[in-house]
Amino acid sequence: MDFQTAVFFFLSAILIFAALRVITARNPVYAALHLMLAFFTTGGIWLMLQAEFLAIALIVVYVGAVMVLFLFVVMMLDINIDRIREGFWRYLPLGAVLGLLMVLEMGLVLGSKYFQVPLAEATVPAGVSNTREIGALLVTDYVLPFELAAVILLVGMIAAVVLTFRGVKKSKISNPNTQVFVKAKDRIRVLQMPVEKD
């Protein structure tokens, strides 16, 4: 077994373990952390396929940005694990069908060599920077899809702003007249909350 194969098996073992833990971990923060590990390891495998731009983009976008925000949300949530597990058996058939479908699709793509489908295998000659190549393709042959994707992202961004926008604050000047007449019960509300115990 040469060195590259050994590295591949090492990375795949970590990837499979991490992916399994994503769906089996009870604590959502641990699940998110394992997802991050899975992305990072995938980046490593892509790097072995000489797709350095995609590998680095995966790590910058998913590990560096998306998962950080994900962790933010997951850490803030007070998740009741028992309630999440309640619907397990009800959703199992649908989940199993979807999972099987995905496995089938992946098998078809990855096994296309055995089904005699001609596969466009990219061979990278030495000394060709695939970052430069992808960049050149994006602004020549694929400029329209590229612009379209950018517009879709822009729409998503505007939609997110619209959903959370609560109007402009016109002025931050406070009126001392109203400040003087403020009472404690206008500002503070005391709530009775039952004690939570794990």
Added chain:
Amino acid sequence: MDAVMNFGQGIFGGAWIAVWTLLKIVLIVAPLMLGVAYLTYFERKVIGFMQQRIGPNRVGPLGLIQPIADGLKLLLKEIIVPSGSSKAVFIIAPMLAIAPALAAWAVVPFTDTLVLANIDASLLYILAITSMGVYGVILSGWASNSKYAFLGAMRSAAQMVSYEIAMGFALITVLMIAGSLNFVEIVNGQNKGMFADMGLGFLSWNWLPLLPMFLVYLISGTAELNRAPFDIAEGESEIVAGFHVEYSGMAFALFFLAEYANMILVAALTSILFLGGWLSPVGFLPDGIWWMFAKMSFVLFLFLWFRATFPRYRYDLLMRLGWKVFLPLCFFWVIIVGVWMITPLNIWN
């Protein structure tokens, strides 16, 4: 050099390349760690002088052994794991902080030949690796099971994610005019132009034509490092020390090492991207690694100077600066540089 290579080849045979790479890693990391230790000394001395004090002067002549003594103290202290914390994550978090800070050095060139991995996409690699640094902060805050640590982690993560964007755009302008993602080519690209031919190389470095981006990068870098005046993540007066308040001993020292190693990294990147790396500022002096170190020291001194000069930013002002000032400025400057490059006035041919 060839003698060393042949000697190693003779002893280790096929494994020599691995041994040689490990040796090079040690040659980068060991001076880096020493640099971190003496950066803390330098910081205390500089801030001491700026505040009319002496700074450390008890351990050794001029207090020169002080960083070693501090390190030894931290090594011998007990690491206390808070009750109710997530123990595994609590232990892993400092490692996640230091690992990117060290891994990023793999592609940083010191001269045009002295670099561990001269890869094609070194700028992208740096972006990817440094964007991982935020995990150490978030996870330490979460795993500590402490309000202060959690608040510090939230503040710092929001800050780092915001300023990463401005920093990325500053890098985009640099790679636009360099036409390459490779650091060696970016530095060599700064060695040509009208002023370089006149022997005034320092005027042809990127800091002059990209002055706004240089400032954005430097300020965002300070924010990214959670250094004063953007150290709201630590905010001693509000949340004690932020994300690492529960850490002690070597676990705390790892955060400290990561912070200072990142400082040196940002200083190195600023020198490479905007200050011409190892290039000599004037024509009659030779290029060399000493210029690189001199520029890094200058940028590091700027960080310390900032700390001694500016009061801490308020949180909402910090976010405003990042999103409403730097980001539009960056968009604008990317367009300006783009237009500049297609007009006859283009100076980067």
